[in-house]
Structure formats: C-alpha cells, structure tokens
Amino acid sequence: MNQDSHFVFDGGTLALDLLNTWRFNADQPLDLLQSPEDLIIWLTAAGLPDGADCAELSSSPPNRRILLDETLWLRRDILLIVQSLVAGELPPPYTVDALNRILTENGTSFRLDSLTIPPEGDQEEGMEGQLVLNVHEHISSVLGVLQPIALSAARIVTEVNPTRIRQCAFSNCMYWFLDTSKSGRRRWCSMSRCGNRAKVAKHYRQRITPS
Numbered sequence: 788m789n790q791d792s793h794f795v796f797d798g799g800t801l802a803l804d805l806l807n808t809w810r811f812n813a814d815q816p817l818d819l820l821q822s823p824e825d826l827i828i829w830l831t832a833a834g835l836p837d838g839a840d841c842a843e844l845s846s847s848p849p850n851r852r853i854l855l856d857e858t859l860w861l862r863r864d865i866l867l868i869v870q871s872l873v874a875g876e877l878p879p880p881y882t883v884d885a886l887n888r889i890l891t892e893n894g895t896s897f898r899l900d901s902l903t904i905p906p907e908g909d910q911e912e913g914m915e916g917q918l919v920l921n922v923h924e925h926i927s928s929v930l931g932v933l934q935p936i937a938l939s940a941a942r943i944v945t946e947v948n949p950t951r952i953r954q955c956a957f958s959n960c961m962y963w964f965l966d967t968s969k970s971g972r973r974r975w976c977s978m979s980r981c982g983n984r985a986k987v988a989k990h991y992r993q994r995i996t997p998s
Contacts, residue, residue, distance in 0.1 A: 793819055794832050797976045799965035802865050802940035803952075804833060805858070807962045807976075814959065823851035826858055836932040850929050857930055861889060865940045869963065872949040883918065883944075886937045893931035896923045899941050920945045957981035 798804040808819040808829060820826050827844060830836055836844065844851050864885040868878040883899050890897040902917040920941050943952070943965075951966040955976040962976035975981040 794829055797964055799967055800939045801833060801936045802943055803963040803965060805862050805936055806866055809961055811959050811961060823855045826855045835935060858933060861933055861936060868940060868944060869952055873952055878944060886941055889930055889933050889937040890941060892928045893934040897938055897941060898923055918944055955981050
C-alpha cells in the first residue's frame with residue numbers, strides 16, 4: 788500500500804484501515820473523508836481501485852458522490868460489527884445485509900450466510916447462528932470498488948479471534964488494529980507513533996512527580 792500523509796494503514800486489514808479515517812485533532816474527532824476527492828486519495832493510497840475503475844470514477848462526479856456516501860455507510864456498519872464482536876455478540880443482521888449488498892457488487896462476489904448444519908451432522912457447541920463466507924458470481928458495478936473492504940470485514944467476522952481486535956491504548960488515539968503479534972499483547976496502533984508518545988508522557992509524569 789502507498790502511504791498518504793493524511794492517512795494511516797496500521798489496522799492490519801482494510802476494514803479497520805477504513806475505520807481509521809477518523810482521528811483526533813486537537814482533542815476533537817476529525818473525519819478525513821469529507822469529500823469525494825478525499826475518498827479517491829484514500830482508495831488510491833490503500834491500493835484501490837484498479838485502473839479501469841479509477842478512470843470511471845475520475846470521469847463521473849455523480850459516481851464519486853455516490854461512492855463517498857456508500858463508503859461512509861459501510862464505515863458505520865463496520866464499526867457496529869467490530870463493536871459487536873469485541874463485546875462477544877453477533878453483528879446486527881442489518882449490518883450483515885449491508886456487507887452482503889457490497890460483496891455482490893463485483894464479478895467474483897461473496898456472501899455471508901448462516902451456517903447450515905446437516906441433519907445427520909454433529910453440531911458442536913456454539914456453532915448455531917455462526918456465519919460462513921460463500922463465493923458467488925454477479926455482474927460488476929462501480930460499488931465493486933468497495934468489495935475488498937467489505938470482504939475484509941466479512942473475514943473479520945468469520946476468521947478473526949475477536950480478542951485480537953483492539954483500539955489503541957493511547958488516550959488521545961481512536962485507531963483500531965488487528966493484533967497479529969505472537970504474544971497477543973500489542974497495545975498501540977503504531978509503536979513509532981503512539982507507543983513513543985506513551986513513553987514520552989510516562990517519562991514526563993515521572994519527572995514532575997515528587998519523589
């Protein structure tokens with residue numbers, strides 16, 4: 788992925804990178820996707836879309852506006868999904884429907900479906916209500932640009948241990964990340980950014996605290 792000075796890609800997956808287009812600025816939340824142009828910059832920095840889709844978006848202001856609106860809705864649904872998983876709950880059904888709507892907007896499409904247990908099969912405890920990711924074919928549309936992000940979210944639902952979905956421990960950061968460390972004890976979205984800030988803040992507190 789290419790980096791843009793306005794955006795970070797420390798989430799470990801596209802779905803969390805999209806959530807991280809919110810950040811604090813002077814202690815106030817700031818949305819980095821305020822215009823279609825902002826979105827195109829973010830998509831390009833994230834390695835999306837491909838050349839053909841990018842040309843179509845660049846030549847069609849209405850498509851860019853539609854895509855921005857759809858991206859903001861997708862971001863909201865991903866946040867609700869992530870919050871549900873972290874709380875140990877299944878995602879709300881309407882967020883699953885929202886993902887499925889985008890997952891079918893490409894030539895090779897995907898869909899989250901409820902797990903079907905064969906009548907003669909052995910059902911393990913906790914399997915009821917689980918979701919599985921199935922592959923389908925569908926006609927592509929401009930919203931197919933968002934499919935890799937929706938697919939990333941679907942894989943979080945079906946493949947990721949929810950205890951590995953974290954929000955940065957630094958008090959003035961709202962970034963999400965997927966902890967893929969061996970120890971499972973990662974605390975910061977970025978050690979070079981928030982990890983160092985936390986160290987500096989701790990050192991400062993120790994200096995001003997009377998012994």
